[in-house]
Every structure is written in C-alpha cells, then in structure tokens.
Amino acid sequence: MFENQVAIVTGASRGIGAEIAKELSAQGAMVIVNYQGSRERAEQVVDEIKEAHGNAVAMQCDVSDFSATEQWIKDVHKEYGRIDILVNNAGITRDGLLMAMKEADFDAVLSTNLKGCFNTVRFVSRIMMKQRFGRIINMSSVSGVAGNAGQANYSASKAGVIGFTKASAKELASRGITVNAIAPGFIDTEMTEVLSDEVKQQAVTQIPVGRFGETADIAKAVAFLASKEASYITGQVLHVDGGMCM
Numbered sequence: 001m002f003e004n005q006v007a008i009v010t011g012a013s014r015g016i017g018a019e020i021a022k023e024l025s026a027q028g029a030m031v032i033v034n035y036q037g038s039r040e041r042a043e044q045v046v047d048e049i050k051e052a053h054g055n056a057v058a059m060q061c062d063v064s065d066f067s068a069t070e071q072w073i074k075d076v077h078k079e080y081g082r083i084d085i086l087v088n089n090a091g092i093t094r095d096g097l098l099m100a101m102k103e104a105d106f107d108a109v110l111s112t113n114l115k116g117c118f119n120t121v122r123f124v125s126r127i128m129m130k131q132r133f134g135r136i137i138n139m140s141s142v143s144g145v146a147g148n149a150g151q152a153n154y155s156a157s158k159a160g161v162i163g164f165t166k167a168s169a170k171e172l173a174s175r176g177i178t179v180n181a182i183a184p185g186f187i188d189t190e191m192t193e194v195l196s197d198e199v200k201q202q203a204v205t206q207i208p209v210g211r212f213g214e215t216a217d218i219a220k221a222v223a224f225l226a227s228k229e230a231s232y233i234t235g236q237v238l239h240v241d242g243g244m245c246m
C-alpha cells in the first residue's frame with residue numbers, strides 16, 4: 001500500500017512506535033525509525049524490519065529540540081527525497097500529584113509530547129506542501145481527552161496535541177495533507193508496565209472491552225489514517241481504547 005513512500009515514526013525504538021514502524025514497512029513504506037537515546041533498540045527494530053524484507057533506517061533526534069529537529073528533517077529529505085507520512089509518536093510521562101509536581105517535570109513532558117509535534121510538523125509540512133501530499137498522525141491519549149489525576153502535565157500535553165492537530169489540519173487540508181490524532185487507552189508497553197497490579201486491575205474495570213490494548217491495535221489504526229483511502233478524514237481524534245472514553 002505504501003510503496004515508494006517515505007515514513008517517519010518518532011520514538012520508534014520500542015512499544016507503540018516500533019510496532020507502527022513494522023506495520024508501515026510491512027505495507028511497503030521506507031521507514032525512518034527515530035529514537036532519542038536507545039540506539040541499540042532502534043537498530044534492533046531496523047534489523048527485524050530488514051529480516052521481514054522491509055526497508056528502514058534508524059536516526060537519532062531529540063524531537064523536543066527545535067534546531068536539532070530542523071537539521072534532522074533536512075537530512076531525511078536530502079537522503080530520501082520525500083516525506084509522505086509523519087507519525088508523531090514520541091512521548092514521555094513524569095507522573096505526580098499537581099501540588100507536588102516539579103516545574104522541570106511539567107516542562108519536560110510538554111516539550112517532548114507537544115512541542116515535539118510542533119517541531120516536526122513545522123519542518124515536514126513545507127516538504128509535504130510542495131509534494132501536495134502528506135499524512136500526519138499525532139499520538140494523543142485518553143488522558144488528553146478526559147484528563148487523569150496524577151497526570152496534569154501529560155493530560156495537558158495530550159490535550160494540546162488535539163488542538164494542534166485540528167489547527168494544522170485546517171491549515172494544510174487544501175494541499176492534500178491530512179492531520180489526525182489517535183487517542184489510545186491503556187496499551188501494553190513499557191510505559192504502562194510500571195503501573196502496579198492494583199492500578200492495572202482498576203483500569204481494566206473502566207474498559208468495556210475488558211483488557212488492555214496491544215501495540216498492533218494502534219499500528220493498524222495509524223496505517224489506515226496514513227492510507228490514500230483516508231483522504232477525506234482530517235482533524236479527527238480516533239479513539240483506540242476498547243471503549244474506555246466515549
């Protein structure tokens with residue numbers, strides 16, 4: 001489906017991002033597997049893609065850094081000639097109750113989760129506009145839709161991603177570029193592994209489907225929004241959460 005297309009997946013060294021990279025490459029895209037610090041794990045994702053006869057390369061960039069992101073996107077464009085799909089998946093948590101939250105923990109989460117989306121879209125959109133084609137998918141969360149106690153920073157960043165998605169969708173629609181967000185519920189990754197069994201059991205009671213989601217549930221949704229068939233869908237937030245937030 002994505003033959004001759006170049007896709008960037010930020011934060012693809014593990015978890016949801018790694019699965020998205022594998023799915024897009026399995027469907028024919030050349031995938032840039034971005035990471036911040038986990039080089040070996042990103043290389044491992046690339047190896048797995050190549051073993052499955054896909055095409056991928058690992059590239060380091062801290063997406064919260066504006067000028068580093070500018071240089072990285074320039075490098076990708078110079079090397080591969082186009083950028084068709086951008087998946088803003090990189091994200092972090094620094095949970096804590098609001099009254100005790102450190103300023104640095106608020107800033108770090110906003111910088112990666114929200115400003116990271118701005119930084120990549122800021123430079124990729126120019127390339128996509130010239131191509132008159134592009135697919136941008138930003139990772140939000142149910143926490144951004146409904147809010148979550150203990151995650152004021154994370155919820156604010158993910159709600160910000162939704163506003164950013166809608167504004168970008170309006171700016172870029174006339175050039176054949178769609179911008180959508182996905183709001184995952186609880187997905188089985190290292191991010192949720194740290195939760196206690198009690199918290200996990202409590203969470204499952206809030207999920208009508210009765211289980212945590214798998215990374216593939218998100219990757220398949222991303223692949224659909226990235227497809228040419230999804231050209232009339234823009235500015236939307238697709239909830240992939242087992243019915244948790246409706």
Ligand code: NAP
Nearest residue numbers: 011013015016035036037038062063090091141187189191
């Ligand atoms: P994860 O397992 O913790 O992986 C996070 C990824 O982001 C890693 O590859 C990490 O790479 C990368 N990353 C972090 N900071 C970065 C930066 N500044 N620049 C570039 N890459 C960076 O997380 P996940 O569970 O797969 O979640 C992926 C996305 O889905 C996140 O945006 C998250 O908020 C969202 N989400 C997750 C869930 C869930 O239940 N898991 C639910 C809703 C939304 P390095 O190790 O190299 O830093």
